[in-house]
Amino acid sequence: MNRPxxxxxxxxxxxxxxxxxxxxxEQATNPALRDKPIAVIGAKDRTVVLTASYAAKACGVKTGxxxxxxxxxxxxxxxxxxxxxxxxxTSRRIMRIFQQxxxxxxxxxxxxxxxxxxxxxxxxSSAETIARRIKQDIGRTFHLTCSIxxxxxxxxxxxxxxxxxxxxxxxxxxxxxxxxLAPIPIDKICGIGPQTTKFFHAQGIHTCGQLQQIPRSxxxxxxxxxxxxxxxxxxxxxxARVIPADEEADxxxxxxxxxxxxxxxxxxEIEMHLQHLSExxxxxxxxxxxxxxTVAVTVRYSSFTSCTKRRTFYFDLRFAADIFxxxxxxxxxxxxxxxxxxxxxxxxxxxxxxxxxxxxxDERRKLNVTMxxxxxxxxxxxxxxxxAALLARNNRERTIAPSWRPHGIRQAIRx
DNA sequence: TCTGGGGTCCTAGGACCC
DNA sequence: TCTGGGGTCCTAGGACCC
Numbered sequence: 437m438n439r440p441x442x443x444x445x446x447x448x449x450x451x452x453x454x455x456x457x458x459x460x461x462e463q464a465t466n467p468a469l470r471d472k473p474i475a476v477i478g479a480k481d482r483t484v485v486l487t488a489s490y491a492a493k494a495c496g497v498k499t500g501x502x503x504x505x506x507x508x509x510x511x512x513x514x515x516x517x518x519x520x521x522x523x524x525x526t527s528r529r530i531m532r533i534f535q536q537x538x539x540x541x542x543x544x545x546x547x548x549x550x551x552x553x554x555x556x557x558x559x560x561s562s563a564e565t566i567a568r569r570i571k572q573d574i575g576r577t578f579h580l581t582c583s584i585x586x587x588x589x590x591x592x593x594x595x596x597x598x599x600x601x602x603x604x605x606x607x608x609x610x611x612x613x614x615x616x617l618a619p620i621p622i623d624k625i626c627g628i629g630p631q632t633t634k635f636f637h638a639q640g641i642h643t644c645g646q647l648q649q650i651p652r653s654x655x656x657x658x659x660x661x662x663x664x665x666x667x668x669x670x671x672x673x674x675x676a677r678v679i680p681a682d683e684e685a686d687x688x689x690x691x692x693x694x695x696x697x698x699x700x701x702x703x704x705e706i707e708m709h710l711q712h713l714s715e716x717x718x719x720x721x722x723x724x725x726x727x728x729x730t731v732a733v734t735v736r737y738s739s740f741t742s743c744t745k746r747r748t749f750y751f752d753l754r755f756a757a758d759i760f761x762x763x764x765x766x767x768x769x770x771x772x773x774x775x776x777x778x779x780x781x782x783x784x785x786x787x788x789x790x791x792x793x794x795x796x797x798d799e800r801r802k803l804n805v806t807m808x809x810x811x812x813x814x815x816x817x818x819x820x821x822x823x824a825a826l827l828a829r830n831n832r833e834r835t836i837a838p839s840w841r842p843h844g845i846r847q848a849i850r851x
Numbered sequence: 852t853c854t855g856g857g858g859t860c861c862t863a864g865g866a867c868c869c
Numbered sequence: 870t871c872t873g874g875g876g877t878c879c880t881a882g883g884a885c886c887c
Contacts, residue, residue: 482853500854501854502852502854504852627884631885689858690858693855693857744882746880746881748878777854778856782858
């Protein structure tokens with residue numbers, strides 16, 4: 437719920453951003469990699485750089501670079517295959533450190549969090565003290581660095597954290613907001629992406645100071661609600677709350693996608709992948725006690741264009757077989773004019789599935805079997821048990837998304 | 852030797868109902 | 870019989886984030 441909360445005249449928000457997180461974790465746990473240009477990549481063939489170390493960044497290796505590009509730009513780069521569980525575990529432990537300074541911690545990705553420390557200032561004398569202690573704690577415990585921004589709101593705190601990397605600590609005081617913001621390039625603001633930047637650059641607008649001159653009414657007409665937001669952030673205004681884990685909204689969709697080892701040429705191949713993806717989605721839905729009514733299938737063709745089709749059904753979907761059945765129906769309406777490199781299945785229109793005992797015996801049987809399978813898979817890892825039809829698939833490795841949120845953070849941080 | 856995967860939010864247009 | 874208007878739900882696609 438987005439209920440309004442009484443705001444003190446000035447809030448103090450801290451944003452912590454781990455520096456080159458995946459790469460730094462690898463370097464911290466393997467001294468042979470320290471200070472070297474390294475790039476963390478996915479486990480599969482068609483992968484990209486997930487995180488580059490600072491030495492690798494210095495020679496132009498970026499997140500999203502292909503392995504080939506990375507090697508070309510930095511011949512000495514060392515590639516390390518991603519270790520999702522290591523990053524998740526480290527992330528969880530870091531988030532627990534934040535809880536020592538305020539209960540209001542919003543985990544926004546595996547390596548970033550907002551802390552509302554307004555109410556804890558009297559305990560720690562100043563926000564800078566909190567920031568320095570967090571840096572010390574993380575440095576001592578994990579041999580990792582982070583950049584911290586301190587400001588009166590989230591947008592400015594995030595901006596501040598990004599102004600000095602790695603290992604920065606930047607504070608924007610309420611009274612300094614206008615002067616501080618004026619020279620900042622607009623694309624430094626979180627939420628202003630490449631398209632918006634391109635539009636403004638074409639009009640000769642490069643800085644927040646210049647953006648401030650654009651009438652709010654014009655921005656609203658051009659960008660809708662986003663226009664009003666643009667006008668506000670140009671002046672550094674942002675009332676968004678820091679939302680702690682126990683108030684976090686339920687997810688709106690659950691999905692998985694994967695780039696195939698080689699492009700699929702037949703519809704039957706795609707169906708096999710749909711079945712596999714439906715298994716993964718179904719299990720995650722049940723773990724969260726959700727069911728959904730809308731199924732979306734996404735394919736990306738070899739030309740890199742994509743197509744998404746979705747359909748809403750009149751019944752709840754949470755079992756793999758039902759999701760697969762639905763996904764296959766959706767897929768049947770989709771064209772395959774060329775080979776396909778990526779397939780995805782996503783379920784939305786989610787609702788909480790109360791733990792009811794199904795009315796009909798076969799439904800009940802299905803639930804019991806499914807729950808037994810879930811137990812085994814949750815304990816021993818993905819696809820310890822899976823339908824025989826999937827035996828044909830040879831690679832089952834997964835790459836972690838940096839937007840992953842530590843599962844069970846609620847329990848973890850209360851311990 | 853090409854281009855990962857997981858999400859959120861917004862918009863526009865159409866169907867349908869009253 | 871010459872053309873309303875509000876509301877809701879749905880789909881497709883795009884921008885953006887990490």
